[in-house]
Amino acid sequence: MQQQVDSAGEGDIISLIHDVASQFRRSSPDVRNIQCTIQDIRETDKVRREILQEAWSSNQKMMRDLKVSRQNGVREYVDPESVNHNDWMYNLEKQKFDSARAIQGLDQEISSLEAEVHQLRIQSLELDSSYKSSSAGAESRASSHERNLSPDMGFDGTNHQRQGVPRRDQSEIESNDNEGEDIMDDSAHAMAVLRLQLYKGLGIEVLENELGVYSKARIRSTTRNDVHLVKFDDQLSPYFQTNLIWEFAS
CATH class of the missing domain: 1.20.5 (Single alpha-helices involved in coiled-coils or other helix-helix interfaces)
Structure with missing residues (x-):
């Protein structure tokens, strides 16, 4: 089972x-x-x-x-005029360059006119000098002729020759001295004008203040198309100011 x-x-x-x-x-x-x-x-x-x-x-x-x-x-x-900012800056730069070019042209024209005025001034001085020389020669000849006519007495009966230097000769000496001083002043002025013209040719223009003292200089750089203004300061060294002016002009 x-x-x-x-x-x-x-x-x-x-x-x-x-x-x-x-x-x-x-x-x-x-x-x-x-x-x-x-x-x-x-x-x-x-x-x-x-x-x-x-x-x-x-x-x-x-x-x-x-x-x-x-x-x-x-x-x-915030600034809705930002789109026109570039155009505005471009127009300002263009106006700046146009103004600098116009100023440069005026400076060149002024320099040429100053040179022409200086040349005319020199010619005028030469003409005045030659005229005075010829006048002095004529007066000298006339006085010599008078002395030959009257050795001891003048035409009015008085003695003029025994008193040292004649009055006419004394005035001629003073006139010649004044003429020499004028020529020296004109030469110094001509040298100053020539020096300023040389500075302007380099782009450096010396400016006067209200008192007629040269207190600042305006420098234009043709390579960079810019204008700088340098004030003359007695507290700064002339070496530093000269280097600064040449740096702006170069």
């Missing part, structure tokens, strides 16, 4: 094993389906992450564009 029960139990176990094995064999398509589903889920998740990354990048770009647009909008509202 016991043997029958054991054989029956073994048969049930064997049949159960066969059933389980057959079920495993029948479940192979389901396993493949599950694997395909898992693969689809992974691919879908990858695509979703890529879409999210692109959306995040696009969002960041739009945020930057929005920030720049807001800044531009605020700047235009």
Whole structure:
């Protein structure tokens, strides 16, 4: 009886094993389906992450564009004339260059006129000197002729020759001395004018104040097209001021 029960139990176990094995064999398509589903889920998740990354990048770009647009909008509202600022600066620079060119032309014309005036002044001095020399010679000849006619007495009966130097000769000496002083003054003036003309040729113009004293210099640089003004200060060394003027002029 016991043997029958054991054989029956073994048969049930064997049949159960066969059933389980057959079920495993029948479940192979389901396993493949599950694997395909898992693969689809992974691919879908990858695509979703890529879409999210692109959306995040696009969002960041739009945020930057929005920030720049807001800044531009605020700047235009605060300074509405900023668009015309470049044109305004260009016109100012053009006016500055035109003014500097006009001033330079006027300075050249003034220098030429001053040179012409100086030349005319020298010619006038030469004419005056020659006229005075000829007049002095004529008067000397006339006085000599008078002395030959009356060695001891004048035409009015009085003695003029025994009193030392005649009055006419004394006035001639004083006139010659004054003429020499005028020539020296004119020579110094001519040297000063020539020195100022040389400075102007280098772009350096010395200016006078209300008292007629040279107190400042205006320097124009043709290479840089700019103008500088330097005031003469006794507290500064002449070496420093000279270097400053040449630096502006070069």
